[in-house]
Amino acid sequence: MTEAANVEAQAAAWIARNDARGGDQDPELAAWLIADPRHRAAYVRLAHAWERTQRLARLRSAAGAIDPDLLAPSRPRTLWTRLRHRAAAVNAAAGTRARTQRASPPRPVRWPALAGGIAAALFLVLWSVLPATSTQSYRTGADGLSRVFLADGSVVTMNANTELRVHFTAARRNVTLLSGEAHFSVTHDTHRPFEVHAGNRIVVAVGTAFDVRLEAGQDVEVTVTEGRVALLEDRPVQPGIGEPPLQTISAGQDALLTMQRVSVQRLDAAAIFQRLKWERRELSFDGQTLSHAVAEFDRYTNHKIVIDDPSIASIEVGGTFRALDAGSFVAALDRAFGISSRVSAHGTIHLFRVGDATPARLHP
Secondary structure (H helix, E strand, O other): OOHHHHHHHHHHHHHHHHHHOOOOOOHHHHHHHHHOHHHHHHHHHHHHHHHHHHHHHOOOOOOOOOOOOOOHHHOOHHHHHHHHHHHHHHHHHHHHHHHHOOOOOOOOOOHHHHHHHHHHHHHHHHOOOOOOOOOEEEEOOOOOOEEEEOOOOOEEEEOOOOEEEEEEOOOOEEEEEEEEEEEEEOOOOOOOOEEEEEOOEEEEEOOOEEEEEEOOOOOEEEEEEEOEEEEEEOOOOOOOOOOOOOEEEEOOEEEEEOOOOEEEEEOOHHHHHHHOHHHHOEEEEEEEEHHHHHHHHHOOOOOOEEEOOHHHOOOEEEEEEEOOOHHHHHHHHHHHHOOEEEEOOOOOEEEEOOOOOOOEEOOO
16 A cells, blocks of 8 residues: 555544544544644545535435435536446345345344445545535725624634635634734634634634734734734645744734744733724824824725825824724824825825924824
8 A cells, every 4th residue: 555545544544433433533633633744635635525425425315215316417427327336236235135134033224324334435436526615705895894704603803905715624724814904713623723824824723812914015913812823834844744833922912924033022901902903993003103004094095195205204103093084194194293295186195294203192
């Protein structure tokens, strides 16, 4: 038996063992999955097929009859020829047993066991042709704020201009953050890790709450509000080599992941409250630069704000504003710093002023 075939056989054995135990997994399986990425790939692939064949088994009629052409419109003829041959062999074997046991009292038919046998037979034939599990996509606009309830009970709150894809399997819960920011409240499941892929990073949790933000330059910021998460590089792993986390951070910590390094800082409750004000459609600044504040407002409007005068880009600002009300922010800049503005024919807001400025707190 080749090494690949041996891995497939081990994965099939684990799936059969879990099914017999009612779906309960154990630490030995977790260790086997982590030991080699090929183990995980084989397990997930076979688990897909097993889940679908279980569904097919539940389609039998109340009388127990099986329609051999149930799925014929969407399956090749050669496949069903093989299934019919398999069914004929099963019927022939059943007839032989019946003739040799006529002297014995009849036994009740165990339909659950028979259904399981049918599912196992289908599994061997169908696993290579069944389609992959579906993927759901979600997106918000410039003025959007959306809450998504996932199939496992987890909740995702999406910021403006955010796009993500959700793909759940029997062994994994995967979310890809394509752009923007989202807060995840993850339902606890130690046997199915919850992975958020953002840029070239992966945030892994089993049951916790955290915020992930993907910057335009592919930098990733992660803020943990409950529990603990692991931060990984999203790259191919060599066989036999594990996936050590870059960093593990806990509730009250914020990590900024760039291509060069990972920076972690501790946040108090007040700082986290300010950090997540976007969930209430508010933006809060406390010493951030004007260029940073402008970038934040640009996430919530189709009319961009442009700093025409480079000398004002580094001005430090503070204050709390409604995310969808850039006009109040611009007016506050005029009052506090004498920064003028003009609006182009396309709705773009241009900021300009020549001269020095000192830090000030803005008041809407």
